Amino acid sequence: MSMSRPIIQKIAGGIDRVYYFLKDSTLGFIAEIGRISVFGYESTVLLFAKPYRFAEIIKHLEFIGNQSVGIITLTSIFTGLALSFQVYLGFKLVNAVNLVGPTVALGISRELGPVLTGLIVAARAGGAMAARLGTMRVNEQLDALDVMGVNTKQYLIAPRIVAAVITMPLLTALFDFMAMVGSWFLCTKLLYLDHAVFMEKIRSTLEFRHIAEGLVKAAIFGFIFAVICTYKGFNTSGGAKGVGEATNKGVVVSMVCIIILDYFLMNLIRIFYLVTGIGS
Amino acid sequence: MMDNLTRNKSEFAVELTQLKKSFDGKEFILKGIDLKIPRGSLTAIIGFSGTGKSVLLKHMLGLFRPTSGSVKILGTDLSTLDDNALTLFRCNYGVLFQSAALFDDMTVLENVCFPLEEHRRDLKKDQVLEIAEKKLSGVNLEPKHFGKLPNQISGGMQKRTGLARALALDPEILLYDEPTTGLDPILTEMVDDLIVSTHRARPGTTSIMVSHDLYAAFRIADFVVMLDAGRVLLSGTADDFYKTDIELVRKFVDKGIKHQ
Numbered sequence: 001m002s003m004s005r006p007i008i009q010k011i012a013g014g015i016d017r018v019y020y021f022l023k024d025s026t027l028g029f030i031a032e033i034g035r036i037s038v039f040g041y042e043s044t045v046l047l048f049a050k051p052y053r054f055a056e057i058i059k060h061l062e063f064i065g066n067q068s069v070g071i072i073t074l075t076s077i078f079t080g081l082a083l084s085f086q087v088y089l090g091f092k093l094v095n096a097v098n099l100v101g102p103t104v105a106l107g108i109s110r111e112l113g114p115v116l117t118g119l120i121v122a123a124r125a126g127g128a129m130a131a132r133l134g135t136m137r138v139n140e141q142l143d144a145l146d147v148m149g150v151n152t153k154q155y156l157i158a159p160r161i162v163a164a165v166i167t168m169p170l171l172t173a174l175f176d177f178m179a180m181v182g183s184w185f186l187c188t189k190l191l192y193l194d195h196a197v198f199m200e201k202i203r204s205t206l207e208f209r210h211i212a213e214g215l216v217k218a219a220i221f222g223f224i225f226a227v228i229c230t231y232k233g234f235n236t237s238g239g240a241k242g243v244g245e246a247t248n249k250g251v252v253v254s255m256v257c258i259i260i261l262d263y264f265l266m267n268l269i270r271i272f273y274l275v276t277g278i279g280s
Numbered sequence: 281m282m283d284n285l286t287r288n289k290s291e292f293a294v295e296l297t298q299l300k301k302s303f304d305g306k307e308f309i310l311k312g313i314d315l316k317i318p319r320g321s322l323t324a325i326i327g328f329s330g331t332g333k334s335v336l337l338k339h340m341l342g343l344f345r346p347t348s349g350s351v352k353i354l355g356t357d358l359s360t361l362d363d364n365a366l367t368l369f370r371c372n373y374g375v376l377f378q379s380a381a382l383f384d385d386m387t388v389l390e391n392v393c394f395p396l397e398e399h400r401r402d403l404k405k406d407q408v409l410e411i412a413e414k415k416l417s418g419v420n421l422e423p424k425h426f427g428k429l430p431n432q433i434s435g436g437m438q439k440r441t442g443l444a445r446a447l448a449l450d451p452e453i454l455l456y457d458e459p460t461t462g463l464d465p466i467l468t469e470m471v472d473d474l475i476v477s478t479h480r481a482r483p484g485t486t487s488i489m490v491s492h493d494l495y496a497a498f499r500i501a502d503f504v505v506m507l508d509a510g511r512v513l514l515s516g517t518a519d520d521f522y523k524t525d526i527e528l529v530r531k532f533v534d535k536g537i538k539h540q
Contacts (some may be wrong), residue, residue, distance in 0.1 A: 140381035149370040
């Protein structure tokens with residue numbers, strides 16, 4: 001009896017620690033989501049307040065959009081090539097190689113296009129946003145803006161959010177198109193599938209709504225990574241180490257959120273189609 | 281104690297009443313500061329590291345809200361201002377930060393133009409440039425440096441650019457946050473002289489310097505305020521500090537002067 005008491009106390013202590021760890025983590029996570037949501041809301045509404053920051057928006061459109069064109073083009077072509085080949089290998093087993101084109105087109109436009117574009121742009125532009133704002137924070141540049149009477153959220157955050165929301169659907173459209181170019185090249189030039197059949201099958205299967213749902217998702221992903229990365233950068237503390245951590249957390253959290261959110265958005269879109277009768 | 285600061289003055293640029301600040305609700309960084317800084321004076325706030333100097337400065341700037349007590353700047357209680365009003369109110373300040381805090385994607389000239397472009401939208405571009413060039417010349421920065429980025433100029437030039445930017449809107453209150461920390465003795469003296477000449481060239485402007493630099497504080501400031509453990513330990517002129525019986529102040533003054 002006297003031997004078992006310390007063991008029971010140890011087990012109880014362990015359960016206690018696990019309980020408090022889970023409780024603190026969950027509450028901390030919910031609180032962080034709340035803070036990020038408030039930050040995103042406050043920054044977004046400032047878009048409509050004077051002075052309007054058109055020059056800043058254009059600067060960030062160029063940075064997020066224009067400077068991502070190269071990497072999106074490159075990755076999308078190879079995504080189209082790789083995906084088409086895997087689908088081809090599978091469909092060959094059931095003698096349905098004519099369906100490679102539409103299958104790839106649907107997969108790219110609805111899922112892979114927006115998700116991969118979101119991940120790539122979050123890593124490139126989102127990481128840069130967090131690092132830039134974090135550096136401004138630790139170098140007192142954000143304090144300098146504050147004491148100059150400049151609303152930092154309006155000047156620095158809102159233009160980045162709106163630029164991400166505008167550029168993400170455009171980059172996703174580019175991704176979709178270039179991935180299909182890659183798919184077409186592999187299917188018709190390397191695997192010798194019939195060009196006319198490849199195009200006709202896509203034309204008869206792919207609808208505008210399939211592309212549109214990908215573009216809507218992309219805009220939402222743009223909003224998500226811009227808010228998360230700017231929040232992490234804006235609230236950086238602790239010098240160079242803090243900037244590194246903010247950048248890392250901003251990118252990782254954005255990527256995880258994009259992947260998780262994609263699943264829920266997919267279901268929401270299905271429900272929307274069911275309710276409205278679109279595509280039935 | 282307060283009388284030394286307030287004699288012959290009836291109006292104050294800064295009035296702090298029982299200012300307390302705690303970030304976690306338990307430990308107080310500021311434990312009830314009462315301080316009045318007269319308009320037009322040059323005041324230095326000194327103290328050991330971690331005594332709350334920077335926290336005090338951030339309260340004056342409205343970057344922190346007090347846990348209790350009040351902060352009045354130029355007669356306005358900052359707690360009565362909402363975020364937007366506070367943002368606009370800050371146009372009354374010019375701040376020279378410890379790191380100069382220049383925007384690293386803007387040239388020297390663009391840094392000084394920035395506050396003018398933000399708040400003086402009535403000015404044409406030529407006028408903005410003219411004012412900015414005048415401010416830069418006023419802090420003895422040569423025109424050949426105007427087009428350079430902050431990382432292409434020396435630390436002293438960065439401080440001067442920071443000061444020119446702080447002066448751009450002709451603020452009523454100038455705040456210097458550790459302006460000479462990390463500078464060599466020659467640059468330190470140059471920055472000190474710049475603070476004095478800027479203050480003298482602008483009668484009516486209140487200058488407040490937060491510093492470790494005891495020698496500079498006694499040399500250039502009209503009044504000196506010493507903080508310790510979140511409270512005002514002593515405030516007065518340099519003479520008051522030399523004559524005081526407060527042991528901690530004597531220790532700080534002796535060690536500080538010997539060190540420098």
